[in-house]
Amino acid sequence: MKRKLLEQLIEWKESKKRLPLLLEGARQVGKTYLLKTLFGEKYFEKVIHVNFEKADSELINLFEGNIQPQRIIDYLALKFNTPISQDNTLIIFDEIQEVPRALTSLKYFAEDAPKYYVVAIGSLLGIALHSGTSFPVGKVNRLRLYPMDFEEFCWANNMEEQTEEAHNAIQSLKRPLITSGFKDLFQQYLAIGGMPAAVSTWIESKNIDIVEMILKNILSDYKDDFSKHTTNTESRRIANLWQSVPRQFAKENHKFVYKTIEPSARGRDYAFSFDWLIDAGLIYKVNL
Numbered sequence: 001m002k003r004k005l006l007e008q009l010i011e012w013k014e015s016k017k018r019l020p021l022l023l024e025g026a027r028q029v030g031k032t033y034l035l036k037t038l039f040g041e042k043y044f045e046k047v048i049h050v051n052f053e054k055a056d057s058e059l060i061n062l063f064e065g066n067i068q069p070q071r072i073i074d075y076l077a078l079k080f081n082t083p084i085s086q087d088n089t090l091i092i093f094d095e096i097q098e099v100p101r102a103l104t105s106l107k108y109f110a111e112d113a114p115k116y117y118v119v120a121i122g123s124l125l126g127i128a129l130h131s132g133t134s135f136p137v138g139k140v141n142r143l144r145l146y147p148m149d150f151e152e153f154c155w156a157n158n159m160e161e162q163t164e165e166a167h168n169a170i171q172s173l174k175r176p177l178i179t180s181g182f183k184d185l186f187q188q189y190l191a192i193g194g195m196p197a198a199v200s201t202w203i204e205s206k207n208i209d210i211v212e213m214i215l216k217n218i219l220s221d222y223k224d225d226f227s228k229h230t231t232n233t234e235s236r237r238i239a240n241l242w243q244s245v246p247r248q249f250a251k252e253n254h255k256f257v258y259k260t261i262e263p264s265a266r267g268r269d270y271a272f273s274f275d276w277l278i279d280a281g282l283i284y285k286v287n288l
Contacts, residue, residue, distance in 0.1 A: 001156045001196060002038075003030065005145055009039045012141060013117065020106040020118040020136075022096075025145035026281035027123045027225070028218045030196040034145060035092055035119055044117070045088035048080055052098040063101035069113035072105060086115040096120040100134065107136035124225065124280055144281075147194030154185060156199055222282060234272060240265075241273045245283065 012021055025031050032049075040047035050059065062075050076091070077084045084091070096103050102120070109118050120140075148156070154163045162181060192202045198214045201207075222242070227235040244261040251257070258265040277283045 001030075001148070001152070001200060002160070003034050003145070003148070003152060005034060005143060006038055008143055009035070010043065012143075013043060018114070018117075019139060019141045020109045020120065022106070022120045022122060022125075022140045022142045023145060024122050024125055024142065024281070026147075027221060028195055028197060029145050029147050029281075031121045031123070031145050032092075032094055033196065035090075035121065040090040040092065044090040046082060046084070047090045047092065048076055048082075048084060049092045049094060050076070051094040052102065053095040055099075060099055063099050063105060067101055067105040067108060069105070069109045069116065073113070073116070084116075086113070086117075089117065091116060091118045093118070093120040095123060097122050097125045104134050104136060107139040110136070110139040124229065148196060148199055149194060150186065150189050153189045153192075153194065153199060154182070156203055157185060159185070222280075225280065226276075230276065234276070237270055238273045238276055241270055242277060242282065 009021075012018055023031050023035060036047055036049055040049075052060065059079065062072065073084050093102050103122075106118065106120060109116060151163055154160070166182065188202070191208070192198050192211055193215065195215065195218060197218070198211050201214055202211050223239060226238045226242075230238060240261050247260050248254070248256055251260070258267055258270060261270065274283075274285075278285055
């Protein structure tokens with residue numbers, strides 16, 4: 001499935017002032033698929049993919065010692081049994097927040113080995129940084145991936161040509177944003193959402209029950225993160241706030257009301273919960 005951010009990844013690859021890239025975004029928005037499949041396998045001869053959530057202790061311990069780039073490159077070449085070239089190899093550090101020293105190593109790639117193509121993926125990076133992880137300020141390029149928007153949903157449904165025509169018509173003010181040819185698809189988008197796993201399953205099967213199961217699993221993974229990274233009290237408040245979001249939008253008055261969370265809820269009690277969900281990329285703060 002085509003993603004808009006691919007164009008910016010290509011620009012990053014071709015830039016002479018390129019720094020190691022950090023791709024952020026909530027879990028399950030398609031970061032790994034975008035980098036590894038859509039970008040890496042098409043625009044590079046080789047892809048070295050390191051997932052720190054699944055890495056063995058030997059690989060994790062690599063970053064506990066000397067994190068000079070050449071040492072890391074030599075180890076990965078042996079680990080994956082392939083030469084790593086600075087001209088045609090994409091190195092992906094997935095879930096980099098799990099190994100803080102790997103994040104720090106990006107600084108040294110920028111300074112000592114800038115010609116290597118190194119990309120790091122972070123799902124809960126905002127949470128990790130608040131826990132004291134050192135960030136390589138000024139030594140990385142940053143991009144953020146969001147769930148698929150409606151245009152990407154149309155592309156996934158093989159309507160790229162029609163979407164381009166609609167763009168042209170909208171710009172010339174000849175047609176409204178949602179024309180009759182897109183109304184049914186827009187209704188589907190409202191029901192399915194923009195999570196790539198749900199979108200691809202819907203396109204392949206048109207089975208809403210399977211899509212709902214996928215979405216429920218994603219929500220369960222989010223809730224597991226609440227308890228994994230916070231205390232019991234904080235986890236409960238984050239979960240309560242998260243579950244209240246649909247009810248907040250369902251009100252005629254769209255002002256956020258704490259008592260919608262629970263009758264005794266107070267703003268000062270939920271300040272941390274708000275910040276946690278924003279840092280995790282699960283809600284967005286819009287300043288009006």
